[in-house]
Amino acid sequence: MKKLFFIASILLLASACSKAQPVSQNQPAQNPQPVVSTNPTAPVATSTPQKPVTPTGPVTLNVYNNAAQNYKVLYTSYFSLYNSAAVKANKTTGVNFSACVPYGESPDNCFVLKNQPYVNTNLASAAVTVSVLKDKTDIGQCGIFTPQELNGGKLNGSVQGGGTVVFVTAVATDAGAGNFYETHFNRAFYGTTCYELDETIHWTNADNYSPPRTQFDTADVWSKLDILRNGFSFLK
Secondary structure, three states, rough: HHHHHHHHHHHHHHHHHOOOOOOOOOOOOOOOOOOOOOOOOOOOOOOOOOOOOOOOOOOOOOEEEEEEOOEEEEEEEEEEEEEHHHHHHHOOOOOOOOOOOOOOOOOEEEEEOHHHHHOOOEEEEEEEEEEEEEOOOOOHHOOOOHHHHOOOOEEEEEEOOOOOEEEEEEEEEEOOEEEEEEEEEEEEEEEOEEEEEEEEEEEEOOOOOOOOOOOOOOHHHHHHHHHHHHOOEEEO
């Protein structure tokens, strides 16, 4: 009797085991973890310091016509236009005319770069001047720069302006007492007249200020001045 009961117990246990379901290997884990890429070539975001943008505001294009001297200049709203009398008086509030007369000359007109965006830099003044050189009556004289004019600089050769005007160009530099000047001369002979358009930047030693000022963007200022040279043309 005990033997029959033992056999029946074994059979009942085997039947219960056969109904158990195996665990699938494809079932998701109870606590899934995020996948982290270990690819060494995966791109990594980096932060590159950006140069501050000079606040200049909307740019408009203006035209200055000088019918008496047969030329016009296209200039942007970055500049303010002054005549020879204003430059000589040098009394306009808030305007530094030093780039208009870097070598003591008195231009017919001076386009002064507005200084508001550069008040915290070492830029003192930047300007483009236009003059009629009445003492140079032929193309040969017009293309000759004296040692005093070049002031240790050099003759660069010919440059095509924005229109049909071809300029003979030169560069001159000057320095003293923490002040620095660089002038790009541009001369063109037309008819019987020699025209000179000069681009000048005057800056100071940034360490002369307390606290020291930041260095202005040289390329940015020259590019603004070049717009006027490329916008120079003759009326007829």
